Amino acid sequence: MSACNGDDTASGSDSASSTAGSGTDSNSDSNSNSNSNSNSGTTTDSGSGSVSATMGSNTDATTSAGTMTSASATETGTSASATDTATTGQVTITGTDTDACDPNLVCGIECCAPDQLCTDGQCVKDCGNGELPCGDMQVCCGGNELCHLGECVIPGPPCSQEVCATIEHGDCDDGFVCDVDLGLCLPTQADFDCSYVPQIGNITPKPEFTWGKRGVFNCADDSQCQLGEACTNGKCAVTWPHIEPGPDDMPNHYQVSSIPIVTDLDADCVPEIIFNTYAGSAFTTNGVLRAIRGDNGAKVWTISDPAWETDSTANPAAADIDEDGAAEIIVEGEGKYLLAFDSDGTPLWKSDPYTMTANSGSVVVANLDGEGPPEIAFGRAVWDNKGKKLYEGNAGIGSNAQGPISCVADLDGDDRPELIAGRTAYKFTGTVAQNNFAGSIKWTSPAPDGFCGVADLDKDKKPEVVLIANTRIYVLNGDTGAIRAQFSIPGGGRGGPPNIADFDGDGIPEIAAAGSTRYIVVKFDGQNNTLTKHWEAVTQDGSSQVTGSSVFDFDGDGRNEVVYNDEVYIRIYPGVEPDCQLNPKGPKCDGIMDDTEVLLKDKNSSRTRTEYPVIADVDGDFKAEIVFSTNNESSQGNIGDAGVEVWEDRLDNWVGTLPVWNQHTYHVTNVLADGSIPAVEPPNWSVPPGKPYNSYRRNTQGASDLLCAPDLVPKDLSADELACPDLKLSAKVLNQGCLGVGPGVNVAFYDGSDLLGVTKTKAAIPAGASETVSLEVPAPPSPPFDVTVVVDDDGMGKGALNECMEDNNTSAPLVACKPIG
Secondary structure, three states, rough: OOOOOOOOOOOOOOOOOOOOOOOOOOOOOOOEEEEOOOOOOOOOOOOOOHHHHOOOOOOOEEEEOOOOOOOOOOOOOOOOOOOOOOOOOEEOOOOOOOEEEEEHHHOOOOOOOEEEEEEEOEEEEEOOOOOOOOOOOEOOOOOOOEEEEOOOEEEOOEEEOOOOOOOOOOOOOOEEEEOOOOOOOOOOOOOOOOOOOOOOOOOEEEEEEEEOOOOOOOOHHHHHHOOOOEEOOOEEOOOOEEEEOOOOOOOEEOOOOOOOOEEOOOOOOOOEEEEEEEEEOOOOOOOEEEEEEEOOOOEEOOOOOHHHHHHHOOOOOOOOOOOOOOEEEEEEEOHHHEEEOOOOOEEEEOOOOOOOOOOOOEEEEEEEOOOOOEEEEEEEEEEEOOOOOOEEEOOOOOOOOEEEEEEOOOOOOOOOEEEEEEOEEEEEEEOOOOOOEEEEEEEEOOOOOOEEEEEEEOOOOOOOEEEEOEEEEEEEOOOOOOEEEEOOOOOOOOOOOEEOOOOOOOOOEEEEOOOEEEEEEEEEEEOOOEEEEEEEEOOOOOOOOOEEEEEEEOOOOOEEEEEEEOOOOEEEEEEHHHHHOOOOOOOOOOOEEOOOOOOOEEEEEOOOOOOOOOOOOOOOOOOOEEEEEEEEOOOOOOOOOEEEEEEEEEOOOOOOOOOOOOOOOOOOOOOOOOOOOOOOEEEEEEEEOOOOOOOOOEEEOOOOOOOOOOOEEEEEEOOHHHHOOOOOEEEEEEEEOOOOOOOOOOEEEEOOOOOEEEOOOOOOOOOOEEEEEEEEOOOOOOEEEEEEEOOOOOOOOOOOOOOOOOOOOOOOOOEOOOOOO
């Protein structure tokens, strides 16, 4: 904003002179002007002096205290030029309705009224003290208001922290977002009815990046390569960023056969991926723990000290155990102890030893005493947040040939969770702070030891325990451990950790598990205490027979899909056979999910342990990605690559999800997005009210499972007229949807239909927030410019985001670098 001045040669102020009599003041107010039309006349000041001006016919006279300066204007047709009269301070504005214009009111080819200001070459209302009006309606904001995105709003308190995918709550109250440019909390612009419904069953993954070591495979065409690879010179080649560990970064440790966990370690709005690696075939020893960025795979840290080596296929957990605001990492060590690392990879402690047998086990973090820092569980043992052992039971462990993998849940509704270690539930009294924390057995089931999951399977608001043990699926009474139902896994095999989710959209969860040759989904009948097959699929896992899987509703239709990796393939299964969704049902609705019915099948080898693919927002873009491990050193799985792969959806159809998956027994309510652990975990089977998660090893579409979408619109397009002939443009990108977007959104600026340039947003834009972008073009030809800005545009008319509205991405035109006169 600047004062309205004409050409530099025009007088910017009135020439004032007065003759003052004795004891008489001559008053002058340079902001108070009066206009009169007369053939001639004299204006006399109230003082003893006099001020006079002689005006010709049709002359505007501007009077100020002091001597008036005559200004005459002559119309000369439609030529848009301004002529300064040096001797009188006149400016002739031709082609306008105004014969003469005060030089202070000249605005490009316009002449502003006395109650207007000049900005960006246009006359606008003067709201006082040089304040510009707000919005298209030129509203003057009140004293406690400011103009934000074209509206007068009442700001909240100062702020500095804007929310993003991993930071759910910033400095502002509900209904406000932090504008970091202004440093103020401002009313949110989010529309919580903004939704995008993707095409059902259209799963189109593509690699976002891979880390590790790619195998070398011959090919004749692309069909003989893995998803996204191109057959180049007879070899399968990647078409995406691939990162290999450097020569100084334990380069031989790239095999991965444990789950990758996801959490933001450094509060930079981009999660990290943390995983175990091993070299050669040393798949239980000499493990090297690593953390990489979730958006590009760049190294964050590597634990290379041999004194801190892990069980190399153990599954780590991430949680803020010391309440410092950042998550720590806890994992099984090479011996009978746990290891803890700070968020920056600094070793913290080795725990007191445990006595049980373990291999490739999984750590669980939960608050077992309802106060203070959380506790750490592994099998039937519990430690405090500094590695001091508090308790170790003597019954069930939570193993099924590998493990242990324990669960934590409040089975009896007393707000004090139990530790479910396979066939035994352990309960606790006392607190760590009072030094009277103690454990005992709540129940031991007649079922064998095995892997657990917890959910309300019969909708009676009470949890059941699902146990996979020695070729069978068991449903146990959560309060007593009694067996309510059991089912043999087709084809045998010990059975991997269970998934619990609604596969068919009927509001009641099903149970899924993998055996040695089959993946099986079963339905529980709580009235008759029976389990029946929903569907099964042929798989290959003759090695471990205990691989896990994960579930997620990628297309938001209420039916969860399954992501499962056996020894040779990764598959995405629909929750229901496609022919079973027809009316009438098709011939392949037969309870056998063959590979013609799957949503995806791709080569991906593994020796298999208890690992499974993870679904989370790993790059901070508020949308779901798949993260999975792979290895190729064994005879069971040697057709693929080794390392970690991150897949996203090519069409941006996958719905939003949370940026965290912190442990093997993840179930949404056990951890917050920042890695902190709730003092009292809300029951997964009862929250959120009306549509509870009621699932295990499944991620969710945010707090309410809505199909929220972004809605990006341009606001406040402006040009710096003082920079002309260079073109300096800026605009705000407002997200008025209900789902955030990650950094890197394309924003294109055009002159008419000609592209001026493309810039990108720098940070995440959460729902209701905005970011300012700018573009500078040195002296483009042929001014003036008819400028528009288009958000989510790569400069070729292509967008990357699915929004609830696609027809509001273009701004109104702005004329920039208009010639003066």
